[in-house]
Amino acid sequence: xxxxxxxxxxxxxxxxxxxxxxxxxxxxxxxxxxxxxxxxxxxxxxxxxxxxxxxxxxxxxxxxxxxxxxxxxxxxxxxxxxxxxxxxxxxxxxxxxxxxxxxxxxxxxxxxxxxxxxxxxxxxxxxxxxxxxxxxxxxxxxxxxxxxxxxxxxxxxxxxxxxxxxxxxxxxxxxxxxxxxxxxxxxxxxxxxxxxxxxxxxxxxxxxxxxxxxxxxxxxxxxxxxxxxxxxxxxxxxxxxxxxxxxxxxxxxxxxxxxxxxxxxxxxxx
Ligand SMILES: NC(=O)c1ccc[n+]([C@@H]2O[C@H](COP(=O)([O-])OP(=O)(O)OC[C@H]3O[C@@H](n4cnc5c(N)ncnc54)[C@H](OP(=O)(O)O)[C@@H]3O)[C@@H](O)[C@H]2O)c1
Numbered sequence: 001x002x003x004x005x006x007x008x009x010x011x012x013x014x015x016x017x018x019x020x021x022x023x024x025x026x027x028x029x030x031x032x033x034x035x036x037x038x039x040x041x042x043x044x045x046x047x048x049x050x051x052x053x054x055x056x057x058x059x060x061x062x063x064x065x066x067x068x069x070x071x072x073x074x075x076x077x078x079x080x081x082x083x084x085x086x087x088x089x090x091x092x093x094x095x096x097x098x099x100x101x102x103x104x105x106x107x108x109x110x111x112x113x114x115x116x117x118x119x120x121x122x123x124x125x126x127x128x129x130x131x132x133x134x135x136x137x138x139x140x141x142x143x144x145x146x147x148x149x150x151x152x153x154x155x156x157x158x159x160x161x162x163x164x165x166x167x168x169x170x171x172x173x174x175x176x177x178x179x180x181x182x183x184x185x186x187x188x189x190x191x192x193x194x195x196x197x198x199x200x201x202x203x204x205x206x207x208x209x210x211x212x213x214x215x216x217x218x219x220x221x222x223x224x225x226x227x228x229x230x231x232x233x234x235x236x237x238x239x240x241x242x243x244x245x246x247x248x249x250x251x252x253x254x255x256x257x258x259x260x261x262x263x264x265x266x267x268x269x270x
Pocket of ligand 1: 010034061088089090136137195199
């Protein structure tokens with residue numbers, strides 16, 4: 001069946017390649033990027049693929065929460081239903097690490113933006129829909145002061161790993177609180193050190209076959225094995241559902257992180 005799928009960060013890497021796979025399978029894919037020229041190029045490539053799928057593109061810089069809200073509004077104006085939301089956009093190394101809202105870019109793009117986008121798009125996501133959140137093998141205990149941008153870290157990997165655990169924590173919390181009244185939420189580590197710009201720039205290495213990541217995102221979006229896995233974490237390094245960092249399995253800690261995210265978003269809004 002033809003699905004309507006929004007993939008954030010689909011101008012490069014795993015997001016772009018997954019968009020290619022899904023368009024080729026005949027799905028309607030809503031692509032997103034922050035760079036209009038790259039987005040136009042991606043749309044051109046995707047539109048030239050054979051298949052019945054349609055491609056639509058949306059520009060938004062996910063380090064800015066105003067852009068996140070505008071993205072949700074633009075999608076909502078065109079669609080009353082989404083089958084899959086893949087929160088794929090992510091950042092590891094960046095020349096400017098503080099956003100205009102005073103947050104670390106990694107927390108803004110990797111944890112806050114997907115949280116806010118998902119909340120805003122919930123009315124479009126029925127109980128058969130899926131939200132796939134791009135987690136990572138790198139997960140580290142979240143310092144609320146770092147999350148709120150009050151303490152800055154110079155270690156890219158530390159702040160990236162904290163942002164990915166925050167995402168994994170809200171993913172499970174949202175799943176458990178919405179239960180059957182919302183979509184299926186799955187946090188996915190797509191595979192470590194896959195050959196993308198993030199890995200080239202961040203670790204100076206070519207990386208592993210990107211198709212490892214494309215394959216698991218396609219399965220998470222489509223396959224039956226994920227339909228009843230809401231709240232779980234899939235670790236593609238071992239090709240199975242696995243335990244995330246223990247903090248993500250601790251309801252009190254996870255609720256605390258969700259509360260902290262909400263508090264920061266409320267402050268930004270004023
Ligand atoms: N590659 C791996 O081994 C690996 C492992 C674990 C998890 N992941 C996760 O997988 C996801 C995809 O990563 P990737 O490896 O494919 O990296 P990538 O090639 O760098 O692609 C990242 C995508 O996110 C977009 N993006 C970054 N910052 C943005 C912002 N401020 N606003 C809007 N879009 C933004 C990028 O846009 P531009 O094209 O403009 O840069 C690009 O489309 C990320 O969440 C990453 O953390 C990757």
